[in-house]
Amino acid sequence: MTVVEQSELDTDWSLVTDEAALERAADALASGAGPVGVDAERASGFRYGSDAYLVQVFRRGARPFLFDPTELETFAPLAEAIGDEEWILHAASQDIPCLSAIGLQPTRLFDTELAARLLGYERVGLGAIVESLLGISLEKAHSAADWSQRPLPEPWLEYAALDVALLPDLRDAVAQDLEAQGKTEFALQEFEAVRTRPDKPRGPEPWRKLSGGHALRSPRALAIARELWLARDELARERDVAPGRLIPDSSIVAAAAANPRSKGDLARLQTFRGRASRPEIDRWWRAILNGKTTEDLPGPKPRDPDFMPHHRGWPQRHPEAAARLAAARGALEAEAERQRIPLENLLTPDTLRRVVWSPPGDRSTAAVALRLKELGARDWQIGITAPIIAAAFVDLA
Template sequence: MTEYQVIDRQEDFATAAESLARGHGPVAVDVERASGFRYSQRAYLVQVFRRGAGLFLFDPPPIGDFSALQAAIGEVEWVLHAASQDLPSLRELDLSPVTIFDTELAARLLGHERVGLGAVVESTLGISLAKAHSAADWSTRPLPQSWLEYAALDVAHLIDVRDALVEELQEQHKTEIAAEEFAAVLERLPKPPREDPWRRLSGLHTVRGRQSLAVAKELWSAREDFARAEDVSPGRLVPDRSLVAAIRANPKTKRELGALKDFTGRASRTQLDRWWEAIERGRATEVLPPERIQSDTLPPPRAWIDRNPAADARLKTARPRVEEIAEALGMPTENLLTPDTLRRLAWSPPEPIDEGSIAEALLAAHARRWQIAHTAQVIASAFVDSVQTVETTAENSS
């Protein structure tokens, strides 16, 4: 087991940062959150390893200011596994890399069958990692020793894994591809907030009527506000199914709400006034939400043949050709081109349909240049060929 230090004081933190600054080569970084337990996605442990410096476990709440660590390693390549998951939490601490190497993404591009950290460590180094605490509540204090050992192992081998994957990328001539993908992860903007996030309530499709939807919105907002204030995952206060059950039961009084056996959750009774007030607000409001909101979501492909036969033909012609390219490259199709990108192109292609217009459309959809180089001409040809499919189908129908 690699030795490590747990840092929870600014004095020790400054010393660790100095040590990391004196290290050499890339730096391995990982984050542990309390997803499913806490409202926030803040980091409750940051693990860092660098050759020549050692392995450190930083406890963010008592440390607070991480500027010394950013100064120590900010310009160095950071090695992360599934970087898109950890970067938001790191950025909350003002920790932000200039360049990264994502071992999970590299493994995908290389065609590894399994890309979880344990699987990649095993396939590259022959070392087996126990993944016993990945879903733990990392806001727990003090952290059990077994959890800390697990967390340390998440970065202890990451530099060696990176070095092995670098060699594989070179052998498969995918070094530049990986570099483009890593840069895209760093540059990716967070998704804008949903217009009506309350509509994601599980089971909301069973609720009928705009007034009932107004009650759903108020209940969701009340739970969200309380969860944020308490820093607790909303579903741990009152599950979605309980909110929906309360809406459908349409209780006449607060007592009736409290008597509902399907209205469960640790805050369902202790915060009964809060939920009842939300229900009353929803019932009283005259600003009612629409039954449905307009969305740019495409219909499911199985419906295309009736709703947009030309698009159906384009998709059915292009998809297997893109899959063939991915197979030849030895990577999953979704890493070559996301299914949604291809579907949107097929549904509403640019005019005229040629390699140049398809390339521009792919670039606008945030496809990387290597993806465009491999797919634009193939997609354009497939879309043109699909016209013959539509014409043949029409002739056979007449």
């Protein structure tokens, strides 16, 4: 296959920044044919939250349209134009939340990245499968750019338009491979699971997810870390900037562990870094003082009601569970290789661990299938894996 460079392609796109242009774009897309390619660009790592700063839409019979959410008050005309069509996204779980936040929600989904995993492709990034299946080499230079900046450079817009313009052709090529491998139904069930997956709620104590926070043992150190996290989060919201760009998690953990005696000690702490570490030193010192003096000391991290010990400790502490896991995983690995599906897509590691940690009483295929269903496995996964897991249990009996 001859590979065509991105620079050789001409993409006739339109940038939509006002309501009149939105109406025209919606009419054009409604008049198009077939499924709709959709993509979104965020400013993760630059801005607070994961808002969409550009939405790209393409349908055969219409040009690619690039919608600017910072200029548009509503996306209702676009939602009405394409809402009942199949949407094609690549790694849809990343984009659906920010699209839903502006009123764009698919009723049918085709995820080219997820399909590529089910097909056993070695590389599943958009650029890799576009080159492999369509013979086009994409430049990914702008994928991690700050899409919140305005105006957006034209090369970025060209990149964004081409990404979405290729999705219908890519979808057709991937769908053909799914049919050839007998995996179309597998894919449809996976797409629907992604489309209908509820947003994961923010935990009651999000500060506990500090990277490296497990090193803090004392309640006082945890209180200082909590207050610094809250102070950073407040400032990040005010400035609409990613919290880690103010001070990284490592600085919060370092300050909490050091427990500085004064603002000067904090300023001299070399492990307390970040672009806002010194300009906002008064803010951080107030947070530390709050942590030093509060009577609301954090206790141990609340145990998840579905708590399961880490599987690495099973051989020493829970040898029977470890034996079940080894037997079931070995059998599933062989099946995953036969199916040309990564093991984690055949059955998620967490689901496998939970079913072997707390297996059903009679260890039958039907009982294992019911347990897998309770854990959220899809019907196609259950049909393949339940007999294998049940047989592994029987072999150990």
